[in-house]
Amino acid sequence: MPLNPWNTLFSFLTIILPLLNPFVAFAVNPQGEALLSWKQSLNGPTEALSNWNPTDETPCGWFGITCNINKEVVELELRYLSLYGTVPTNLSSLVSLTKVVLSSTNLTGSIPREIAILHELNYLDLSDNALTGEIPSEICNLFKLQEIHLISNQLEGSIPVQIGNLTSLKWVTLYYNQLSGEIPNTIGNLKNLQVIRVGWNKNLGGIIPREIGNCTELTMLGLTETSVSGFLPLSLGFLKKLETIYISTTLLSGQIPPEIGDCIALRNISLSKNSLTGSIPKSLGNLKNLQKLFLWDNSLVGTIPSELGNCKKLTVLDVSENSLTGNIPQSFGNLSALQELHLQRNQISDKIPAQLENCKELTCIDLGNNSIAGTIPSEIGNLTELQLLFLYKNKLVGPIPSSISKCQNVKILDLASNGLTGNIPPRIFQLKKLKIIQLFSNNLSGEIPENIGNCSSLFWFEVRDNKLTGPIPREIGNLENLDILDLSLNRISGIVPAEILGCRNLTYLSLNSNLITGNFPGKLSCLVLLQFVDFSDNFIEGTWPLHVLPRHIAFFSISRNNLSGEIPSSICNLYFVNYLEFSHNHFSMIPPCLGNMSDLINLELQNNNLHGTIPKFVECSNLKSLKLAGNQLEGSLPRSLVNCKKLEILDVANNKVNGTFPHWLVNLPELRVLLL
Numbered sequence: 001m002p003l004n005p006w007n008t009l010f011s012f013l014t015i016i017l018p019l020l021n022p023f024v025a026f027a028v029n030p031q032g033e034a035l036l037s038w039k040q041s042l043n044g045p046t047e048a049l050s051n052w053n054p055t056d057e058t059p060c061g062w063f064g065i066t067c068n069i070n071k072e073v074v075e076l077e078l079r080y081l082s083l084y085g086t087v088p089t090n091l092s093s094l095v096s097l098t099k100v101v102l103s104s105t106n107l108t109g110s111i112p113r114e115i116a117i118l119h120e121l122n123y124l125d126l127s128d129n130a131l132t133g134e135i136p137s138e139i140c141n142l143f144k145l146q147e148i149h150l151i152s153n154q155l156e157g158s159i160p161v162q163i164g165n166l167t168s169l170k171w172v173t174l175y176y177n178q179l180s181g182e183i184p185n186t187i188g189n190l191k192n193l194q195v196i197r198v199g200w201n202k203n204l205g206g207i208i209p210r211e212i213g214n215c216t217e218l219t220m221l222g223l224t225e226t227s228v229s230g231f232l233p234l235s236l237g238f239l240k241k242l243e244t245i246y247i248s249t250t251l252l253s254g255q256i257p258p259e260i261g262d263c264i265a266l267r268n269i270s271l272s273k274n275s276l277t278g279s280i281p282k283s284l285g286n287l288k289n290l291q292k293l294f295l296w297d298n299s300l301v302g303t304i305p306s307e308l309g310n311c312k313k314l315t316v317l318d319v320s321e322n323s324l325t326g327n328i329p330q331s332f333g334n335l336s337a338l339q340e341l342h343l344q345r346n347q348i349s350d351k352i353p354a355q356l357e358n359c360k361e362l363t364c365i366d367l368g369n370n371s372i373a374g375t376i377p378s379e380i381g382n383l384t385e386l387q388l389l390f391l392y393k394n395k396l397v398g399p400i401p402s403s404i405s406k407c408q409n410v411k412i413l414d415l416a417s418n419g420l421t422g423n424i425p426p427r428i429f430q431l432k433k434l435k436i437i438q439l440f441s442n443n444l445s446g447e448i449p450e451n452i453g454n455c456s457s458l459f460w461f462e463v464r465d466n467k468l469t470g471p472i473p474r475e476i477g478n479l480e481n482l483d484i485l486d487l488s489l490n491r492i493s494g495i496v497p498a499e500i501l502g503c504r505n506l507t508y509l510s511l512n513s514n515l516i517t518g519n520f521p522g523k524l525s526c527l528v529l530l531q532f533v534d535f536s537d538n539f540i541e542g543t544w545p546l547h548v549l550p551r552h553i554a555f556f557s558i559s560r561n562n563l564s565g566e567i568p569s570s571i572c573n574l575y576f577v578n579y580l581e582f583s584h585n586h587f588s589m590i591p592p593c594l595g596n597m598s599d600l601i602n603l604e605l606q607n608n609n610l611h612g613t614i615p616k617f618v619e620c621s622n623l624k625s626l627k628l629a630g631n632q633l634e635g636s637l638p639r640s641l642v643n644c645k646k647l648e649i650l651d652v653a654n655n656k657v658n659g660t661f662p663h664w665l666v667n668l669p670e671l672r673v674l675l676l
């Protein structure tokens with residue numbers, strides 16, 4: 001096809017001319033001009049707007065623009081662009097706009113009052129920008145407005161009282177701003193309002209106006225993280241379409257009005273972290289659609305109403321951290337959709353109802369820190385979805401039901417601080433997902449089952465303060481993921497098996513106050529992540545092996561054993577150690593380098609057989625407690641101790657220390673205890 005050179009030149013010019021001087025070649029109509037001059041004002045990259053072409057007749061084909069049949073711009077819709085400009089102010093040509101969306105577009109500045117000119121506007125979304133200033137009251141002249149979204153900006157000032165004039169309004173979302181003032185009672189005029197979300201405006205206060213009861217179309221009321229105070233209005237009961245109430249972390253007080261039970265459409269209620277008092281209204285049992293009920297961290301008293309068992313769709317119930325008493329209603333066995341039951345930190349008593357076994361969807365049972373008595377029902381083993389079981393700090397007695405081994409999905413089993421007796425059932429260690437087992441402070445007896453080695457996910461095993469006997473099973477060495485092992489305060493005997501070196505991830509190892517014998521296990525230095533090691537109060541004997549501890553240890557105690565010989569100077573390579581305790585053994589020599597361990601906070605060497613002089617303390621700026629009593633140390637107290645500016649306790653009693661009274665100790669401002 002032959003080319004017409006004039007055509008080619010013409011299209012070349014139309015492209016190049018606007019680039020040279022965009023104000024010269026506008027062929028576009030005034031609406032396009034207004035849009036282009038706004039585009040000119042933007043400071044961000046505008047590739048997204050590259051088809052905003054001044055030579056077009058109308059802007060109707062431009063990115064983000066929609067026109068009506070008369071080629072008037074009715075929608076301006078731009079999202080997720082880095083425009084770096086302001087909301088357009090010169091809107092006089094764009095009065096045909098019905099919808100403006102400029103969200104996530106890095107806009108700054110304020111919402112221009114000129115917006116009041118857009119009389120046809122029914123949808124405004126300026127969310128997720130950095131807009132400042134107040135919401136202009138002029139916005140309330142836009143009587144056709146149905147939706148206003150100003151989420152995530154830095155808007156200040158109050159919600160304009162004239163908002164009550166916007167009788168077409170259906171959605172108002174203003175959360176994540178810095179609005180203050182009160183919720184105007186004129187919202188009672190908004191008969192079409194469906195959603196109002198103004199949460200995360202820390203300074204928005206006042207009461208919730210009772211006029212809200214006239215917003216009968218309301219489905220969602222969101223006021224979380226505001227400073228609204230006073231009582232929940234009884235008029236909420238008029239809201240038959242209300243599905244969600246989110247008013248947590250505010251200053252609400254008073255009782256939960258029983259009228260809330262009239263809001264039959266309610267699905268989610270969150271009133272947690274307030275100062276609500278009184279009891280949980282029985283009328284909540286009327287809410288057949290209720291799925292989530294969060295009332296935690298209030299000051300609620302009384303019993304949990306058994307009527308809640310009627311809320312058949314309930315999936316999450318959290319009334320933790322209140323002062324609730326009485327029992328867990330048996331009717332909860334009717335909650336067949338229940339996934340999470342959180343009752344911790346109340347004063348709930350009586351037994352765990354066996355009926356809970358009907359709640360087959362349960363993934364989390366948290367009843368910790370109550371006064372629940374009786375035994376753990378073996379029916380709990382029927383809850384095959386269960387992942388988290390918290391029963392700590394109650395008054396439970398009897399055995400740990402071995403049926404728990406049927407809960408194949410359990411990850412955390414926390415039965416600590418009860419009065420449980422009997423053995424640790426070996427079968428629980430077959431649970432392949434089990435990560436945390438907390439059984440401390442019970443009355444468990446018998447041996448630690450060797451099956452523990454099968455529990456390959458085990459990360460934290462704490463059985464401190466029980467009556468366990470027998471050896472530490474060698475199989476424990478199979479637990480490559482084990483991080484925390486606390487067997488202290490039991491009657492465990494035998495040696496520490498060398499297999500423990502298989503627990504490569506161990507950071508915390510506490511075996512204190514048992515009947516452990518044999519030599520100190522060599523090669524603990526292989527466990528490079530170890531930070532805390534407590535072997536105190538056992539029957540470990542022999543001399544102290546060289547190079548036994550990993551470099552990053554922070555706490556080490558071997559006090560109250562039968563070790564003898566020298567403390568090797570290699571101990572001084574533990575640069576990061578804060579607590580070093582060798583007391584009540586038969587050690588004979590103190591390495592002079594101990595005075596150079598700058599991270600030491602606590603050094604206990606008392607009641608040994610240490611000879612020689614007290615080392616010079618050169619680097620001891622963190623040392624708070626130095627106990628050397630009950631040894632054979634001689635010579636004078638080294639004056640270098642004045643370097644230990646944080647020293648609070650200095651005990652050198654029962655040695656052969658002589659010399660004049662160390663008056664220079666007055667230079668240690670923190671010193672509280674001095675025994676010479």
Ligand SMILES: *[C@@H]1O[C@H](CO)[C@@H](O)[C@H](O)[C@H]1NC(C)=O
Pocket residue numbers: 030031033034090091092093
């Ligand atoms: C506003 O835009 C119109 C064209 O759309 C223009 O004529 C007018 O000068 C502009 N006004 C200001 C103040 O920029």
Ligand SMILES: *[C@@H]1O[C@H](CO)[C@@H](O)[C@H](O)[C@H]1NC(C)=O
Pocket residue numbers: 082104105106128130
């Ligand atoms: C621009 O907006 C995006 C999305 O909202 C945001 O992640 C980014 O931090 C903003 N950039 C600046 C400089 O504000």
Ligand SMILES: *[C@@H]1O[C@H](CO)[C@@H](O)[C@H](O)[C@H]1NC(C)=O
Pocket residue numbers: 161162163164165186
């Ligand atoms: C708008 O609301 C204010 C205050 O609520 C009221 O005084 C005023 O009359 C209303 N204006 C119109 C036009 O309805």
Ligand SMILES: *[C@@H]1O[C@H](CO)[C@@H](O)[C@H](O)[C@H]1NC(C)=O
Pocket residue numbers: 188210211212213214235
């Ligand atoms: C609700 O509206 C009715 C009229 O529709 C009015 O009589 C009543 O006073 C209003 N109530 C509240 C609490 O605003």
Ligand SMILES: *[C@@H]1O[C@H](CO)[C@@H](O)[C@H](O)[C@H]1NC(C)=O
Pocket residue numbers: 220244267268291292
């Ligand atoms: C209310 O709960 C339902 C079901 O749990 C959930 O799907 C919905 O998103 C919640 N509503 C709101 C507004 O968050």
Ligand SMILES: *[C@@H]1O[C@H](CO)[C@@H](O)[C@H](O)[C@H]1NC(C)=O
Pocket residue numbers: 309330331332333334355
């Ligand atoms: C709900 O639980 C109670 C107590 O366990 C029981 O008596 C009642 O029959 C149950 N109701 C339904 C509808 O399942």
Ligand SMILES: *[C@@H]1O[C@H](CO)[C@@H](O)[C@H](O)[C@H]1NC(C)=O
Pocket residue numbers: 345346369393
């Ligand atoms: C138990 O609850 C009390 C007060 O409710 C609280 O002080 C304590 O820290 C809680 N204990 C545990 C282990 O959660």
Ligand SMILES: *[C@@H]1O[C@H](CO)[C@@H](O)[C@H](O)[C@H]1NC(C)=O
Pocket residue numbers: 357378379380381382403
């Ligand atoms: C529930 O557990 C009990 C006791 O462990 C058992 O006897 C019963 O067969 C179990 N029921 C179901 C349905 O698994």
Ligand SMILES: *[C@@H]1O[C@H](CO)[C@@H](O)[C@H](O)[C@H]1NC(C)=O
Pocket residue numbers: 418419420441442443
């Ligand atoms: C354990 O048993 C002893 C003796 O039977 C009892 O005195 C003690 O209170 C029990 N401890 C716990 C935590 O129940």
Ligand SMILES: *[C@@H]1O[C@H](CO)[C@@H](O)[C@H](O)[C@H]1NC(C)=O
Pocket residue numbers: 430450451452453454475
């Ligand atoms: C569990 O551990 C025991 C003892 O270590 C072993 O005999 C048994 O085969 C293991 N069972 C499973 C299922 O791994």
Ligand SMILES: *[C@@H]1O[C@H](CO)[C@@H](O)[C@H](O)[C@H]1NC(C)=O
Pocket residue numbers: 480481504505
């Ligand atoms: C040990 O810990 C590391 C990091 O915490 C983790 O990635 C790893 O899976 C753990 N288990 C083993 C066997 O190394």
Ligand SMILES: *[C@@H]1O[C@H](CO)[C@@H](O)[C@H](O)[C@H]1NC(C)=O
Pocket residue numbers: 634635636658659660
């Ligand atoms: C302190 O004791 C050492 C050795 O036991 C001795 O050499 C020295 O003379 C004594 N000093 C004083 C002042 O008694």
